[in-house]
Amino acid sequence: MATAPQATNATNRPPKRIFSTMIPFQQTDGLKAGIQLDIFTKIAEGANDAGSVAKAIGADQRGTRILCDYMAIAGFLTKDDDKYSLAPDSALFLNKQSPAYMGAMANFLGTRIHRENFGVLADAVRKGGCATDRGDNAEAHDDFWVPFARSMAGLATPSAEYIATVTSAAEAKPVKVLDIAAGHGMFGITIARRNPNAHVVALDWPAVLAVAEENAKKFGVADRVTSKPGSAFETDFGEGYDYILLTNILHHFDAAGCETLLRKVHKALKPGGKAITLEFVPNEDRVTPPVAAAFSIVMLANTDKGEAHTFAAYEQMTKNAGFAKSMLQQVPNMPQQLVISEK
Amino acid sequence: MATAPQATNATNRPPKRIFSTMIPFQQTDGLKAGIQLDIFTKIAEGANDAGSVAKAIGADQRGTRILCDYMAIAGFLTKDDDKYSLAPDSALFLNKQSPAYMGAMANFLGTRIHRENFGVLADAVRKGGCATDRGDNAEAHDDFWVPFARSMAGLATPSAEYIATVTSAAEAKPVKVLDIAAGHGMFGITIARRNPNAHVVALDWPAVLAVAEENAKKFGVADRVTSKPGSAFETDFGEGYDYILLTNILHHFDAAGCETLLRKVHKALKPGGKAITLEFVPNEDRVTPPVAAAFSIVMLANTDKGEAHTFAAYEQMTKNAGFAKSMLQQVPNMPQQLVISEK
Numbered sequence: 001m002a003t004a005p006q007a008t009n010a011t012n013r014p015p016k017r018i019f020s021t022m023i024p025f026q027q028t029d030g031l032k033a034g035i036q037l038d039i040f041t042k043i044a045e046g047a048n049d050a051g052s053v054a055k056a057i058g059a060d061q062r063g064t065r066i067l068c069d070y071m072a073i074a075g076f077l078t079k080d081d082d083k084y085s086l087a088p089d090s091a092l093f094l095n096k097q098s099p100a101y102m103g104a105m106a107n108f109l110g111t112r113i114h115r116e117n118f119g120v121l122a123d124a125v126r127k128g129g130c131a132t133d134r135g136d137n138a139e140a141h142d143d144f145w146v147p148f149a150r151s152m153a154g155l156a157t158p159s160a161e162y163i164a165t166v167t168s169a170a171e172a173k174p175v176k177v178l179d180i181a182a183g184h185g186m187f188g189i190t191i192a193r194r195n196p197n198a199h200v201v202a203l204d205w206p207a208v209l210a211v212a213e214e215n216a217k218k219f220g221v222a223d224r225v226t227s228k229p230g231s232a233f234e235t236d237f238g239e240g241y242d243y244i245l246l247t248n249i250l251h252h253f254d255a256a257g258c259e260t261l262l263r264k265v266h267k268a269l270k271p272g273g274k275a276i277t278l279e280f281v282p283n284e285d286r287v288t289p290p291v292a293a294a295f296s297i298v299m300l301a302n303t304d305k306g307e308a309h310t311f312a313a314y315e316q317m318t319k320n321a322g323f324a325k326s327m328l329q330q331v332p333n334m335p336q337q338l339v340i341s342e343k
Numbered sequence: 344m345a346t347a348p349q350a351t352n353a354t355n356r357p358p359k360r361i362f363s364t365m366i367p368f369q370q371t372d373g374l375k376a377g378i379q380l381d382i383f384t385k386i387a388e389g390a391n392d393a394g395s396v397a398k399a400i401g402a403d404q405r406g407t408r409i410l411c412d413y414m415a416i417a418g419f420l421t422k423d424d425d426k427y428s429l430a431p432d433s434a435l436f437l438n439k440q441s442p443a444y445m446g447a448m449a450n451f452l453g454t455r456i457h458r459e460n461f462g463v464l465a466d467a468v469r470k471g472g473c474a475t476d477r478g479d480n481a482e483a484h485d486d487f488w489v490p491f492a493r494s495m496a497g498l499a500t501p502s503a504e505y506i507a508t509v510t511s512a513a514e515a516k517p518v519k520v521l522d523i524a525a526g527h528g529m530f531g532i533t534i535a536r537r538n539p540n541a542h543v544v545a546l547d548w549p550a551v552l553a554v555a556e557e558n559a560k561k562f563g564v565a566d567r568v569t570s571k572p573g574s575a576f577e578t579d580f581g582e583g584y585d586y587i588l589l590t591n592i593l594h595h596f597d598a599a600g601c602e603t604l605l606r607k608v609h610k611a612l613k614p615g616g617k618a619i620t621l622e623f624v625p626n627e628d629r630v631t632p633p634v635a636a637a638f639s640i641v642m643l644a645n646t647d648k649g650e651a652h653t654f655a656a657y658e659q660m661t662k663n664a665g666f667a668k669s670m671l672q673q674v675p676n677m678p679q680q681l682v683i684s685e686k
Contacts, residue, residue, distance in 0.1 A: 017418055017432055018374070018445070018498075025368030025453060026461055030640060031361070033464035060471025063643055065629075066650060067468045070640040072630045075360055079630050089360055102361070110368060115458065118369055121376035125410045128403025155361075286408075287415045287422050297373060297413040300406055307409060 028110040030070045035106035039068060040076075040086060040094035048083045093154070102154025113137070113144050117301040129304040137302040138252035140231070142207040145183070149204075149211035153184040159247070159278055160190035162331050166276060166338065167243050169194035175242040178203065178268060180232050180261075181249040185212025185225065187278070188245060192221035203228040203235060232261060237268035244269055247278040251295065254305035255317055262321035262341075269343045275318070277339040280308040281328065291335035314339045371453040373413045378449035382411065383419070383429060383437035391426045436497070445497025456480070456487050460644040472647040480645040481595035483574070485550040488526070492547075492554035496527035502590070502621055503533035505674050509619060509681065510586050512537035518585040521546065521611065523575050523604075524592040528555025528568065530621070531588060535564035546571040546578060575604060580611035587612055590621040594638065597648035598660055605664035605684075612686040618661070620682040623651040624671065634678035657682045 034040060042056040050065035057064065072079040076090045086095065093102045116132055117124070123131035130136055137144060167175065174197040179188030181204055188200035189212070200221075202212045206229040216225035228235060232249065244265045250258045265275050282293035292308055299306035309317075311328045318326045318341040326341040377383060385399040393408035400407065415422040419433045429438065436445045459475055460467070466474035473479055480487060510518065517540040522531030524547055531543035532555070543564075545555045549572040559568035571578060575592065587608045593601045608618050625636035635651055642649035652660075654671045661669045661684040669684040 017430075018436055018448075025371055025458065026637070026640060026644075028368055029461040029464045029644075033468055036465040037468055057469075059469040062650070063468040063471040066639045066643045067464075069629045070637060073633050073637050079628065087360075093361055105361075110462075112462075115368065118372040119453075119455075121372045121410075122379040125376055125380055125406040126400075126402040128406040285422065286412045290416050294369070294413060294416050296409045297369060300409045301369075301372075307405070 025110065025115075027074055030067065030074065031076065032106050032109040033067060034071050034076065035094060035103045035109075037067070038096065038103075039064070039071070040090050040103075041096040043077070043084055043086055044091060044095040044097060048085070050082070050084075053084070100154070100157070102157075105151045105154060107147055108151035111144070111147070113141075114298075114302065121297075121301055124301050129300065130302055136252075136304040138304070138306065140205045142205065145205065145208045146211065149184040149208050153186045153215065156184065156186045156247075157190075158334050159331050159336060160186045161194075162334075163187055163245065163247075163276055163278065163338070164190045164194040166329070166340065167191055167195070167198075169198065171195075172197050175199070176240060177201070178237055178241045178244040179212075180237075180244060180246055180265070182212045182245075183208060183248075185209075185215045187247045188212075189216055189219050189221055189225060191243075192216075192224045193219055198224065200225045201228050201238065201241075202226070203230065203232060203237070205229065205231070233264075237264055239268050241269050242273050244273070244275050245278070246275060250277055250314075251279060251299050251308055252303050252306040254307075255309070255313060257305060258309070258314075258317045259320050262317055262323070266322040266343055271343055273343045275323065275339075275341040275343075277314065277341070278331070278336055279314075279339060280335065281311050281314070281337040281339065282308050284310050284312055286310065289335065292337070311337075311339065314341075368453065368458075370417055373410065373417065374419065375449050375452040376410060377414050377419065378437060378446045378452075380410070381439065381446075382407070382414070383433050383446075384439040386420070386427055386429055387434060387438040387440060391428070393425070393427075396427070443497070443500070445500075447496070448494045448498055450490055451494035454487070454490070456484075457641075457645065464640075464644055467644050472643065473645055479595075479647040481647070481649065483548045485548065488548065488551045489554065492527040492551050496529045496558065499527065499529045499590075500533075501677050502674050502679055503529045504537075505677075506530055506588065506590075506619055506621065506681070507533045507537040509672070509683065510534055510538070510541075512541065514538075515540050518542070519583060520544070521580055521584045521587045522555075523580075523587060523589055523608070525555045525588075526551060526591075528552075528558045530590045531555075532559055532562050532564055532568060534586075535559075535567050536562055541567065543568045544571050544581065544584075545569070546573065546575060546580070548572065548574070576607075580607060582611050584612050585616050587616070587618050588621070589618060593620055593657075594622060594642050594651055595646050595649040597650075598652070598656060600648060601652070601657075601660045602663050605660055605666070609665040609686055614686055616686045618666065618682075618684040618686075620657065620684070621674070621679055622657075622682060623678065624654050624657070624680040624682065625651050627653050627655055629653065632678065635680070654680075654682065657684075 037057045047053040047056040054061040054064035071077045077084045120131045177200045179202045182202035192198045192200050209227050216222040280292040280295035295308040323341040329338040380400045390396040390399040397404040397407035414420045420427045463474045520543045522545045525545035528545050534541045535543050552570050559565040623635040623638035638651040666684040672681040
């Protein structure tokens with residue numbers, strides 16, 4: 001029940017959490033600007049103070065100093081006596097010369113569409129789903145999904161490698177894989193790279209699939225990656241698959257939507273075949289672990305019915321769809337998990 | 344110099360900091376939605392699960408559950424067995440029945456103008472200042488400063504009370520105070536409330552000053568708060584002041600701009616009078632403490648020349664403006680400090 005707030009001197013207490021929640025969108029924009037201006041590569045190449053970084057990126061010195069300081073506050077740089085250095089993760093992921101560079105995601109950071117949908121979050125809560133005219137982001141919005149596919153491949157790498165391991169790619173047995181809502185295609189492509197006898201069917205809307213096709217060429221596996229353009233709900237999957245990948249798709253739907261899709265997946269698998277679902281899976285309390293649990297609000301803002309489902313929910317859905325059993329597996333070092341469901 | 348990134352297995356390392364920086368604007372929007380929908384008051388009044396909160400606020404139950412969970416993840420609520428309770432700071436600051444309620448600031452959280460200016464942050468770094476057509480926010484933009492004045496009074500309370508103490512308000516000596524860029528007016532008004540013999544002149548643009556006038560009436564000190572409409576740079580201050588307040592204004596300007604203003608302030612003070620500057624004052628390294636240091640990027644995005652100046656910078660400016668000495672004082676429990684400069 002209601003507790004009467006203590007007013008005596010209470011107004012002098014610090015609203016610290018409120019304060020620190022007021023302006024965090026700046027962190028996203030700061031990192032985005034740092035990547036766009038390529039300060040991390042320039043620092044890796046030897047520019048080490050505001051003056052030399054500003055010269056290297058052709059920007060104002062005061063502005064560069066403020067941005068570099070901000071990146072140091074956020075931990076992406078270290079600062080010692082006016083000299084900046086890269087933090088280890090910036091050296092690895094934000095230096096263009098690094099093979100693990102993931103700066104392409106800058107295009108997607110704080111994307112306008114996400115921001116607009118979050119801008120009317122109270123309306124989304126009232127309605128129970130996306131409250132802008134744009135409507136459900138699970139639909140074929142090329143203006144969102146093509147930049148997503150072009151930007152987010154880098155972040156998918158650790159999960160994609162782990163999924164390849166789960167499919168026993170190193171054993172190089174002939175397998176047939178369906179990658180549903182393939183996006184950048186890297187989940188299926190990574191299996192094809194790790195297993196020379198894997199054949200992958202990548203399914204997505206045509207404009208998005210073009211990105212997956214480019215990546216398949218880039219990684220030398222285009223001859224074993226076949227395109228199947230269309231909606232996951234309407235397109236015939238074919239059959240006889242060893243593995244069907246459902247990466248970051250089920251959170252767009254409610255249990256009924258997931259079950260509809262999982263039934264199609266079940267039908268298209270070989271006996272003993274597996275559906276591999278990559279997801280943010282919160283604990284049953286729905287508030288831990290924080291990154292997985294917080295993903296629900298992203299789906300509330302952006303879709304009609306989506307959220308981050310718990311493992312109990314996935315167990316029920318996969319059971320209803322005909323699967324014999326499902327198990328949960330943490331993706332190492334990542335905030336996501338795999339739900340592996342066997343036919 | 345450049346260090347070659349280690350590629351072996353490196354791509355499997357977690358880009359945790361990058362991940363967590365991608366989407367923090369959602370925290371701001373989440374809190375804003377929680378305040379707008381008044382979930383904190385409803386929970387204080389007894390609604391304690393998603394169903395009862397949804398009913399109390401007239402919103403969708405699933406949407407309400409996702410928002411309440413998100414507020415629990417962020418620490419504004421606690422969750423125990425599907426029952427939500429208010430965290431202590433939410434009970435104090437976000438429950439409408441609390442005298443310390445500061446929900447009015449929701450109108451200003453993640454305000455469109457800030458977001459647009461941050462949306463072109465790379466351009467602001469290139470240019471060294473605000474890069475939108477809107478231009479320097481230090482100008483008389485009523486569409487920004489009136490909502491600011493209406494929203495941010497609550498957050499000013501702890502600092503305003505502390506400044507009143509610094510002016511020895513409890514001694515009730517007759518003092519003449521000038522509150523420059525008064526905004527909501529609460530800094531001067533709080534002195535007037537704590538010292539019955541204080542007379543305050545509040546200076547700001549006319550539309551903003553109307554908010555200060557409302558607040559002076561609301562707190563019963565309108566007879567001792569006089570309005571002086573106009574720009575701080577162009578309006579004649581008058582003279583003979585005991586205290587001149589410069590609260591959250593100097594960060595909008597570079598050292599030259601601050602000095603121009605400080606010279607006017609010096610001239611308007613009595614001998615022995617004090618300029619009281621409330622500011623985010625980073626250490627000389629400009630990257631600590633984080634909240635104060637990070638304020639520079641807000642000014643880079645929003646103004647032509649502003650930033651969070653260090654105490655050494657303020658010492659130099661006040662000295663150049665004619666002040667005998669300046670001292671730095673932490674505002675208790677707040678991320679801001681006072682620079683107190685004596686004539």
